[in-house]
Amino acid sequence: MMKQIPGGVFPTMITPYTKDDKIDYDAVLQLLSWYYGKGVRAIFAICQSSEIFYLTFEERLSLLKFIMQNKPADMTVVASGHVSEDFETMRKEAVAFIETGIDGYVFIANRFAKAEESDDVLTERMLAAADALPEIPLGVYECPYPYKRVLSPAVMKALSENGKFQFLKDTCCDLSLIKKKLDAVNGGNLKIFNANSATLLPSLQMGCAGFSGVMANFHPELYVKLCEIYRTDPEKAALLQAMIGTLSMAECQCYPVNAKYYLSLEGLDINIDSRSRSKADFGPSRRAEIEEMRELTLAFEASIL
Secondary structure: OOOOOOOEEOOEOOOOEOOOOOEOHHHHHHHHHHHHHOOOOEEEEOOHHHOHHHOOHHHHHHHHHHHHHHOOOOOEEEEOOOOOOOHHHHHHHHHHHHOOOOOEEEEEHHHOOOOOOOHHHHHHHHHHHHHOOOOOOEEEEOOOOOOOOOOOHHHHHHHHHHOOEEEEEEOOOOHHHHHHHHHHOOOOOOEEEEOOHHHHHHHHHHOOOEEOOHHHHOOHHHHHHHHHHOOOOHHHHHHHHHHHHHHHHHHHOOOOHHHHHHHHHOOOOOOOOOOOOOHHHOOHHHHHHHHHHHHHHHHHHHHOO
């Protein structure tokens, strides 16, 4: 029987680097421990936050192998990592990632169809890819780069009916569309994980399964708590939502450099270098904003949670 992907919080795992631009595996180990200590029991590895478009295939595979060998035993790992548009290359790389023992493999929607190609083309290619892979839970990520391919309710319905798809990292940031997607998969195994902090609480109330977004690299404990209490403590959930929604403006600041800086404030031995974003963009005022965000997070946790 196929595994089931659980609901909850799936941080989009970042990639730390050494000063000579190699993957910093010591920092990866610290990061896995930090997530777990914050209550996270699942991660989305080898994704855009991991800077997959700036990693070689060998780096992506080596990083995923290390994560699988060193993660806490009860931590669920879904992973992506395919950047090619060539079907056979995509299939071979996917098989290599699946063989590491991950719990689910996640397709990147924009790798299957160009912006001008129809949803029918997208669906046909994703279903063909699903048939070409080993039996494993599958997911889809509406990755914003190089263009954002948001899944329509019709595509969602087709994927849900396939039976293998269990995970959608939704980046549409539109509650009305999320509701239509939820209606399209009603009764199936395909769960929707909202990536947008500002709409998280109402999306959970509609039926989303959890959160999978970049802000879980700053204060995942707030997201874990919201997913735990949104049904039982609506007053506290509303305060949590106001907090995470406001702080999520940092997503537009200098990510992932700012997330690495936040993690360093948390005590991780991690430097802020990135291949996708220059740390030169992360000036003193932006550093101060992240420092103040952390102080506000700590004060909020002490007084509210």
